[in-house]
Amino acid sequence: MRPSILGAACASVLLLGATACASSQPAPAAAPFDIVEAGKFDEPWAMTFLPDGRLLVTEKAGVLKLVEMSGPSSANKVGRVSGVPEVAYGGQGGLGDVVLHPQFASNGLVYLSYAEAGDGDLSGAAVARARLTLDDHGGGSLGGLQVVWRQAPKVSGRGHYGHRIAFDQDGMLWISSGDRQKFDPAQDMQSSMGKIVRLKDDGSVPDDNPFASQEGVAREVWSLGHRNPLGIAFDPQGRLWAHEMGPRDGDELNLIVRGANYGYPVVSNGDHYDGRKIPDHDTRPEFEAPKITWTPAISPAGMVLYSGQAFADWNGDAFIGGLSSRALVRVEIDGDQAREVERYAMDNRIREVEQGPDGHLWLLEDERDGSGGRLLRLDPKS
Ligand SMILES: [Ca+2]
Ligand SMILES: [Ca+2]
Secondary structure: OOOOOOOHHHHHOHHHOHHHHHOOOOOOOOOOEEEEEEEEEOOEEEEEEOOOOOEEEEEOOOEEEEEEOOOOHHHOEEEEEEOOOOOOOEOOEOEEEEEEOOOHHHHOEEEEEEEEEOOOOOEEEEEEEEEEEEOOOOOEEEEEEEEEEEOOOOEOOOOOOEEEEEEOOOOOEEEEEOOOOOOHHHHOOOOOOOEEEEEOOOOOOOOOOOOOOOOHHHHHEEEEOOOEEEEEEEOOOOOEEEEEEOOEOOEEEEEOOOOOEOOOOOOOOOEOOOOOOOOOHHHOOOOOOOOEEEOOOOOEEEEEEOOOOOOHHHOOOEEEEEOOOOEEEEEEEEOOEEEEEEEEEOOOOEEEEEEOOOOOEEEEEOOOOOOOEEEEEEEEOO
């Protein structure tokens, strides 16, 4: 039986409906898992498991690591994969996401996102793919690197690259493209900033994209009006969920609808950091409203839709890492609605969430004051 999961704050507003409940914070939950430390990395950002159970981890400065799980965490062997493209490291920029091609087992293709330098101090997110070859010494190399997408245009600043990657069940490549802290480009169809992008696996634009009949950048756009989406994941029905950092408060979880406009920077349930108000979502119903908004912010980073057996009660739930909230957030999805049901306090900012081949949940902590970020495995309490 599922334990009672509604905290007092949530239950007290339950009569107001799911949305009101979702935007309040559940009481801290007692974790039904033990936390096992499985490694430590310099500014870790993302990870993905290989079919054989080994793990790729990106480090923001531009290093790709390979972890061989060999039982006790202290014995895990960590090697290096060479051939990573040069990254524009600084601020929020550097090496970002890592995902496998759906046919990785036969083609060996790995996709990486990163901040790419342009002229002067300009930079932009990029996604490249390359063939991974592993050696016998716990490391490997990337070959035949090919850039399949570039955020356009490159701009100044070092923030809000977004650049999370996911493949859908049809083998399409999806990229979240942050607004680079430039605001209005999120509404400009000739900028890829503040968009969710859908491409074929080689970076070409599918004919059935919602704006494929337009010119230029618009052709790659699936949805617009986003701020800084740092987590995207498909549910078992093939629907895409994406969270994004709000400005001051107003973090969002969105169900991504073909061609929809999510309203940033015209509307947000948060406001600007300098105190200027941004009209809330409910003032402009023509924009797609979030399924969850968080005030105070959780600073969402990383997300999986859980489908394992190790935590059988959690099948179909979304797990979201929290940076400022130093938490792992569990979200229940019911039809096209979603609500936060539990929040587990963690020691540190959580940057990335992944599901392992054994159904365990894995987390990467964010870098902490030059002492690295830990790789954590969550084991069900027996
Ligand atoms: Ca991942
Ligand atoms: Ca607002």
